[in-house]
Amino acid sequence: MQETKKKSKLGFLIKLIIFIVLIISITNTTYVVKENEYAYVTRFSKFIKIQDTAGLHFKLPLLDKIETIPQYRMMYDIPPSEVLTGDKKTLVVDNFAVWQIDDPYTFMRTVSRITEMENRIDAVVYNAVKNTLGTMDQTTIINSDNRSIDDVNTKITEMVNVQLKNYGVSTVAVEIKRLDLPNDNESAVYNRMISERTQMAESFRAEGNLEASKVVNETDKEVGILLSKASATAEELKGEGESEYMKIIAEAYSTEDRVDYYEFIRSLEALKVTMKGEKTLILPADNYIVKILNGK
Amino acid sequence: MNFRNLITNLFRIIKKPNDFQDFQNQNFDNYQNEKKSPSKPGRLKFLLIIPVLFVAASIIISCQYTVEETEQAVVTTLGKVTSVESAGLHFKLPYPIQAVTKVAVNKTQKLQIGYSSENESVSYSSTSIADEAKMITGDFNIVNIDFFIEWKISDPVKFLYNSDEPAQILKMIAQSSARSIIGSKDVDGVLTTEKSIIQAEIKEKIVTKLENYDLGVQMLDVKIQDSEPPTQEVIQAFKEVETAKQEKETRINEALAYKNKTLPAAESNADKLVREAESYKESKINEAKGDVARFNAMYTEYAKNKDITRTRMYLETIEEILPNVKVYIDSSQGGVQKLLPIESFNTTTTNGGEN
Numbered sequence: 212m213q214e215t216k217k218k219s220k221l222g223f224l225i226k227l228i229i230f231i232v233l234i235i236s237i238t239n240t241t242y243v244v245k246e247n248e249y250a251y252v253t254r255f256s257k258f259i260k261i262q263d264t265a266g267l268h269f270k271l272p273l274l275d276k277i278e279t280i281p282q283y284r285m286m287y288d289i290p291p292s293e294v295l296t297g298d299k300k301t302l303v304v305d306n307f308a309v310w311q312i313d314d315p316y317t318f319m320r321t322v323s324r325i326t327e328m329e330n331r332i333d334a335v336v337y338n339a340v341k342n343t344l345g346t347m348d349q350t351t352i353i354n355s356d357n358r359s360i361d362d363v364n365t366k367i368t369e370m371v372n373v374q375l376k377n378y379g380v381s382t383v384a385v386e387i388k389r390l391d392l393p394n395d396n397e398s399a400v401y402n403r404m405i406s407e408r409t410q411m412a413e414s415f416r417a418e419g420n421l422e423a424s425k426v427v428n429e430t431d432k433e434v435g436i437l438l439s440k441a442s443a444t445a446e447e448l449k450g451e452g453e454s455e456y457m458k459i460i461a462e463a464y465s466t467e468d469r470v471d472y473y474e475f476i477r478s479l480e481a482l483k484v485t486m487k488g489e490k491t492l493i494l495p496a497d498n499y500i501v502k503i504l505n506g507k
Numbered sequence: 508m509n510f511r512n513l514i515t516n517l518f519r520i521i522k523k524p525n526d527f528q529d530f531q532n533q534n535f536d537n538y539q540n541e542k543k544s545p546s547k548p549g550r551l552k553f554l555l556i557i558p559v560l561f562v563a564a565s566i567i568i569s570c571q572y573t574v575e576e577t578e579q580a581v582v583t584t585l586g587k588v589t590s591v592e593s594a595g596l597h598f599k600l601p602y603p604i605q606a607v608t609k610v611a612v613n614k615t616q617k618l619q620i621g622y623s624s625e626n627e628s629v630s631y632s633s634t635s636i637a638d639e640a641k642m643i644t645g646d647f648n649i650v651n652i653d654f655f656i657e658w659k660i661s662d663p664v665k666f667l668y669n670s671d672e673p674a675q676i677l678k679m680i681a682q683s684s685a686r687s688i689i690g691s692k693d694v695d696g697v698l699t700t701e702k703s704i705i706q707a708e709i710k711e712k713i714v715t716k717l718e719n720y721d722l723g724v725q726m727l728d729v730k731i732q733d734s735e736p737p738t739q740e741v742i743q744a745f746k747e748v749e750t751a752k753q754e755k756e757t758r759i760n761e762a763l764a765y766k767n768k769t770l771p772a773a774e775s776n777a778d779k780l781v782r783e784a785e786s787y788k789e790s791k792i793n794e795a796k797g798d799v800a801r802f803n804a805m806y807t808e809y810a811k812n813k814d815i816t817r818t819r820m821y822l823e824t825i826e827e828i829l830p831n832v833k834v835y836i837d838s839s840q841g842g843v844q845k846l847l848p849i850e851s852f853n854t855t856t857t858n859g860g861e862n
Contacts, residue, residue: 243585243586243603244586245583245586246583246586246587246588246664246667246668247667247668247669248586264587265583265586265587265588266584266585266586266587267585267586281671283668283669283670283671284669284670284671284676284720284722285670285671286670286671286672286675286676286679288679307679307683309670309676309679309720350647353643353645353647353690354645354646354647354690354691360686360687360690360691361687364683383719383720384716384719384720386679386680386683387683387686387687388679388682388683388686389638389639389641389642389682389686390643390686390690391638391641391643392643392649397649397737400647400648400649401649401737401738401740401741403647404648404649404694404736404741404744405740405741405744408741408744408745408747408748409744409747411748411751412744412747412748412750412751413751415748415751415752415754415755416751416754416755418755419751419754419755419756419757419758419759420758422755422758422759422762423758423759423761423762424762425762426759426762426763426765426766427762427765427766429766430762430765430766430769430770431769433770433773434769434770434773437770437773437774437776437777438773438776438777438780440777441776441777441778441780441781442777442780444780444781444784445780445781445783445784446784447784448781448784448785448787448788449784449787449788449791451788452784452787452788452789452790452791452792453791455788455791455792455795456791456792456794456795457795458795459792459795459796459799460795460798460799462799463798463799463802463803464802468810469802469806472802472805472806472809473802475817475820476802476805476820479820479821479824482824482828483824483827483828486828486831486832487828487831488831489831489832489833490831490832490833491832491833491834491835492829492832492833492834492835493834493835493836493837494834494835494836494837495836495837496836496837498836499821500825501836504836
């Protein structure tokens with residue numbers, strides 16, 4: 212009974228050891244490559260191969276060393292830097308780069324660390340930006356139709372990629388995220404904006420006055436024309452009235468007899484009017500009435 | 508030995524969780540055995556079953572997962588993507604063999620640029636929010652533009668594996684696109700009239716760029732939240748222009764009011780002049796007609812007996828006027844003047860002066 216107990220205890224220990232060894236050997240002979248990784252395999256620090264297919268892979272235990280390198284695209288937000296434009300003006304340029312490792316072998320041999328690579332990207336991008344914007348005027352850079360800023364981005368990306376090829380790295384794109392004037396220029400811009408607006412406000416006011424007075428003047432002119440036309444018409448009408456009057460009268464006194472009669476009654480009427488009041492009249496001796504008085 | 512059995516069974520579970528049933532049975536058998544020959548180690552084994560059961564249960568639980576309606580789950584087997592599952596209850600092999608990453612594909616996500624609502628914790632970006640908002644327009648004006656983009660995950664595998672921080676890259680692309688569009692507009696367009704055009708152009712630009720980046724995300728919308736000049740002084744100056752515009756309109760309206768008031772008044776005056784003249788004309792004609800009619804009537808009578816009528820009329824007139832008039836008769840012949848006053852027949856004839 213004790214014999215079997217001892218035996219089974221020993222058997223168990225053996226099993227346990229075998230099991231542990233098995234586990235260790237499994238974990239040491241296999242490695243997992245994820246979908247977005249490269250595995251860089253070295254044996255005694257000597258490069259063996261790059262494993263870029265995801266899944267379970269085998270290696271020699273203890274001898275092989277695996278390093279994982281990102282296969283995915285990485286975003287690097289490059290700190291803003293000042294750049295001199297072609298017309299010697301300063302601009303603050305803020306870039307970002309989205310980059311990836313194309314050739315992990317070259318990458319591991321040249322740079323091997325992501326942060327170190329970012330430093331290099333920083334330098335390369337700065338140079339590309341400086342060279343590209345350095346040939347352009349500030350106005351052209353800022354007042355771009357949106358096509359041309361794309362061209363600038365493309366140009367920078369191409370220049371950067373030529374440089375980065377040495378590291379087995381490429382950028383999907385380098386883009387200008389922000390493009391600002393340096394801080395001390397900004398207040399000048401603000402002042403200019405204010406003066407521009409003040410001038411616009413003034414010109415609006417002046418325009419208002421001008422247009423208003425134009426309307427008033429035009430109105431006054433129309434009024435003048437209207438009234439003068441009306442009075443011309445009125446005078447004409449009055450003249451017509453007079454002429455009609457004369458015509459009608461003239462027609463009525465068409466014969467000599469009528470004229471004679473007219474003159475006679477008209478004289479009588481005139482007499483009546485002029486002889487009103489305290490008047491003195493001297494009649495000649497041969498006057499009709501005097502004759503009657505004289506009994507002739 | 509009890510302990511030995513336990514350990515081996517435990518290992519078996521780790522290797523093959525389906526053996527759990529066996530393990531239980533076996534334990535039960537053991538337990539039965541122990542009961543037959545009750546001893547101290549038997550109780551120890553019983554105590555050890557509890558943690559073993561616990562471990563086994565947690566492994567089983569880790570083998571099943573639920574995917575929500577708004578999600579998709581990307582399943583990787585030993586690092587390799589093997590399937591993408593949609594909503595429902597699913598099973599997988601335990602870690603480290605299979606792993607599941609759930610991705611909210613149907614959820615509309617929002618990225619704010621140039622501002623942050625209170626809920627959003629920290630901006631990932633190295634630039635401050637004020638700097639994000641500041642942009643130069645094509646005519647060298649600086650404006651602050653706050654906007655947000657709405658997007659969703661269109662391809663969960665690409666979203667997870669093509670880049671490290673897709674949302675952050677998207678934010679960068681949005682900033683870059685917005686800047687290049689704003690740089691092609693002038694300040695008045697940006698602040699007022701062209702907002703919707705700008706939104707559409709930014710969206711279009713982001714969509715084009717995303718094709719190149721291949722992040723597995725889809726652009727839904729770009730909305731400009733707010734666009735205004737950078738400082739209070741400048742804002743004031745812009746407002747001043749608006750006021751001036753209003754003033755201009757006011758002045759013009761006042762002038763138009765003057766016009767609308769004055770012109771009809773003048774027309775009515777003009778009309779009055781013409782009507783009065785017409786009236787004058789007509790009255791003159793009528794006067795003539797009246798005169799003629801009267802004359803004609805009188806003349807007809809007169810013509811019947813000219814001399815008598817003539818004398819009668821003359822005398823009638825004389826009758827009318829002479830009573831009030833001093834009459835002198837001039838009977839002078841040759842150079843001698845003799846005036847005979849008719850008035851004073853009662854007095855002697857005297858020479859009176861001419862009046």
